[in-house]
Amino acid sequence: MIFNRKLYIKVALVIGIGAFIAAVVASVFFYLDTKFRAEQLATNQISQLALTVESTASVALYVQDAELAKEIVQGLEINDLVAGAMLTEGDKAWMGSRGFDLQAAEVIRFEIHHPFFSDQTLGKLLLMPNQAYIDERATQGAVSQAWVLAIQALAIAVLVSLLVHKTLTAPLNFLTQKVEQIVPGANAMLTVPRRHEKDEIGCLVRGINTLINNLNESLEQERGLRARTEQLERKFRLIFEKASAGICLVDSNNALLEVNEAFCLLSGSQTRSCRSTLVEWFEEQAELEEFLHNFRSDPFANHVEMELQLRTVDSDILKWVHCLFSKVQGQQEGEETILEVMMYDVTERTYRERMIRFEAEHDMLTHLKNRRAGEQVLRELMRRADQNNAMMGLLLIDLDRFKPVNDIHGHEAGDAVLKVVAERLGALGDDVMVARWGGDEFVIGVPSVDKDYTRLRSLAKTALSSLYLPIAVNDELECEIGASIGIAVYPHHGSTLEQMLESADMAMYEVKQHGRGNFRFGRLSTGVA
Template identity: 30%
Template sequence: MLWILFSDQVLAWLVPDGARQALYQSWKGAFYVVITALLAWWLLRRAERAETIVSSTPEQVRQLVRMVPVGVCSIGFDERILVSNAKMREMLGLPGRQGDGPLYLRDLLRGEDLLSCRQGMVRLRAGGQEQPYQAELRWHSIDGRTEVPALVTMALARGFDGLPLHFACVLQDVGAIRSAREALERSETSLRLALDGSGDGLWDWNIPGAAGSYSSNFMRLLHYQGNDFAHDFAWPDLLHPRDRRRVQAAVTHAIRCGTPFSELARLRRFDGEYRWFQGRGMRHLDADGRPERFSGILTDMTSHREAEERQRLASVVFDNTIEGVIVTDANNRILSVNPAFVHAMGYTEAEVLGQTPALFKSGRHSRDFYAQMWSTLNSVGYWRGEIWNRRKNGEVFPEAMSLSVVRDGEGRVRQYVCMFSDISQQKASEARLDYLAHYDTLTGLPNRVLFLRQLESALHEARHDGEMMAVLLVDIDRFKDVNDSYGHPVGDQLLRYAGQVLGRGLRHGDLLARFGGDEFALLVRRVAQTSLLEERVRAMMGELSLPWFAPGGMEMTTSVTVGISLYPRHAGTARDLLQGADAALYQAKSDGRATYRYFSDEMTSRARERIEVETRLRRAVAAGQLVLYFQPQVDIASGCIVGAEALVRWNDPDEGLIPPARFIPVAEATGVIGEIGDWVLVEACRQGQRWRDEGLPPLTLAVNVSPRQFLLGDMVGRIAEVLEETGFPAQNLELEVTEGALMEREQDGLQALRRLRALGARIAIDDFGTGYSSLAYLKRFPLDVLKIDRSFITGLPDDADDVAISATIIAMGHSLGVEVLAEGVETPEQLAFLRGKGCDRFQGYLCSRPVPAGEFAALLRANVQQFRVAAVP
């Protein structure tokens, strides 16, 4: 009814359309009929099985009762004995087989006993009590001669449908019960003695009285030291929290259902230690069939469990370890292998059991190897090392193996245990790492480490044989331009090509290596004459200068520069030979590249001087030994000082002022120029702001920017920070950049100049005329000043070339709309020429040498005063 009402409501809510609703009602009715039919069929099947079971019960009962050691029978509601077992027939002297006539209860009981039994049957059928009927009755044999006192226990047997079938009756001989009770008491005494001897503890709980008794061993197991164990012992409180609920449930179930109790749990002894105990027990019923007692034994299983845990752990480790394990007997016959062995070797366990490990021999080891291994094993008890073995598929592979001897208590060999791991990947990784550590991955040539190692070995042989050797350092010219112009793939191809060409001329004993970047090292053995070596070097340089084709079909040419150091003429150690070749290479680059140079002592002294200057220069920057000098820039038309160039000087405590020509190139080469340039920028802006605060007329301060500063880092951002920090106006700051710095990275340079112009700073091209001097290039850059290099001013006005170049630069600058400034003006004739050509400004000794800030301020004040006096009528 609920289904019908609920489904109608849901259907009306989901399908408001009446026609569709009627269709779905039909489908719903059909579904209801199908489900009802299936349920009816299922119930009928259950009834059939119940009837089958009930009909077969008497025969099953007959088979069961024959095996029961007490008298058992079933009694029908008409008091007829339906089934009886041999024990009952023996007790009552019944015939061995049932006769044709039925046997009734009145044939076995008399008077009050029969009445009592009938009353019990009536109560059982009435269902007034659930407990079975139990009474001690006098049973008689068929002939009436024998009377047997027996305890009868009778219960009503019901079918699966709950309907009563018959009475089940159990007869126990009272005399036998007494004998059994006495025997039980004797067995309990023996059992108690046995338990005391075994160390197990016995408990016996009286369930209705909630009291218990415990053996002395029980108290000893729990380390009880008090006087009232029954009062102090509360087993639920002693159970480990993780075991408490499980054990309590098991005890309750055993008492309620009569199933044996057996649980392993942790109990806290009275000394506070938790230990594992095994409890095994059984409930006992009273005469009315109610649970009366619950007794059992307690066994300390801690040692046993620890041993099992160790054994389980060993088994788990054996099965799951990633190392292969083989266990053999004393005769070296395989007893067991683990799954890792099967995976590593390819054999199944069945294939190797009974075999010897000789099955896996690779053939790579001699007899002496195995003899030494067994000698070590027998003397020390174990052997560890690397060994090659063979898999089932024939593959030979390396193993890291540990072999141990297992002896018994008398020292006799019982087993051998072998553990191994496949180290193929490790060996491959080691080989790969060794290759990466000693070879260049791009060219496949040895690297610096391997070259130095083999150079040491070659030097040792050369000393012994008295031969001459040469170490050559080969550098590819302008390799950076190739990378920047065509990309690193073309650069990598060039390096591989150079390595192949250099390797073609190698003779026996020679060695070629790549040191990194574009630098190669070549060791030439047995140099008879330097002229022959030079001939070989020229041939090598000539071959490398030939055109070659890059990926994509692009034809390219290159050149190399070579530095040469000879043994024993120039050096006697590997380090000194390389250092000499490097100094020679540096000299060859300084001499214009695409050439070779031998090492000389002068090169070493220059190199050492560079290193010394670099070290001292770094300390000077940190110690504040740098100072700024200022050289005036004069407007040619008016003679007024309109600006100054800030020039750095190194005021060394020992040498005094060190000229820029000595330390600026070192600073450029080592990267210290970045720190120096940043210091000059900050200090120049600070000084310019001080002069402004002192009321001096505004002037432009020119600061040189090195190519490294211009092309690396955020120069524009740094200049903006300095201007904001010092307060110096951006329009009074003039940044001098060389043509080379602009043209090296044209696009980046153009972007940087535009950002500087947006910042408000002025831009000057320094040393103009010594570089590209291209109007097509210059017109693209936002410039303010062109500075004519001093080399074109020196010959004025007599040198025709200097006259032509200077005049052209002035005209070019004016055509671009920028000012032109001449450097290095020292004579009035030079100034007169520049004035005549329309040059805007000049600087040089004619006006003043570079001077400290204080002297420049005095010079500027004198210039201002001069113009004031000249202005008075």
């Protein structure tokens, strides 16, 4: 633990290890170099010995003086560097040391020239170096040199460690202790150690003081921001809880994260965990779930408004709410996007608007579409027929024997009859449009007419049969009426709605002229086969 905490010990260890490695490497190098030099020196000395006795050996070989040759060999053997010597005459051994090995690799050969003719060779002087002695002397010198170098390296390492500790690690240790004593937010500053005003330690102290000053300013700003944030949080929480609009936060799985009090009042929930997901609170669950998925996937859609039917805790009660969906994107990349939903109760306004729209488009007595709305539907059917290269038809119905009902039994009886007529015509099919055209006239719009007009004939017959049935006005009064029907097919009987109505009207009057209670098709428009 001490080694882990003390920088100067780490520095000393690093320097010591580095010095040790350098000393080992240098010692090995100098050892090998010294040994090589010692061996080279020994070889040179042996060569000098050979040169010394070369002239004497030349005479001994020339006069064949064995005693002189023996003295030369024995004189060479006395030297510590020579382990053995031999004189050869030509390629044959002549005089040498006992046990001399001519085939040894370390044998050094010197040529002995003629004493009078230097270009002639009489023989050779063979010298065997005392390798053990040479190695021992080289090793002693190399080891001594290595020890001296290692001691020098160690001394330098200790000296450098002391200097580093004095000039670097000690001031850094002092600064570290002072920094640990600094309390965040306090105005205490560090002082520059002596003799370090202009070096890196002085720059470090000034940088730390600047950092401390900036940190204190940041802490002060953070305290102010924290206080302001807490104040804003209290205000926003108060706004969230006391807002008149119902507010809820929804995660990526449509689960409710948070709802306010207004949402609970709007939904009739006493607790905030009655239903766990947003879609459970609405009548249009499948459509809402698909919308939420598409809304999250659309990077350009941030705010969307729509009106939905809210299912209160009492499931029999539905409320219309105007919803504003907004994305709340997380500040960090990859953070979940939360949806904020604000709801306003528009039930009364929605029902009022629907009633106004219904009254504008429907006959208030029969609740069928009025003439203006009926014309719009008929034109839309004609447009679809053009798109699909198909046909559509309309039936213009005029009631028979209706005027006496009004004249004899009064308008209340006539209104009752019209209501029953509207119910019977409305039962002809879900895909047909029935409109009260005015008075006792009705129009039925029929899409997808077949080429033989079979369906139009069937509808006309069914309508006539149902309208011929007696109509009970009250317990005491029962009326019998009938109808005359004119039929027009687009585009055979007209290219515009006005032409179609005129063709059906003419066909209907022809029916009336021929006894009523029947149906007839209009005349083909000019240019239609």
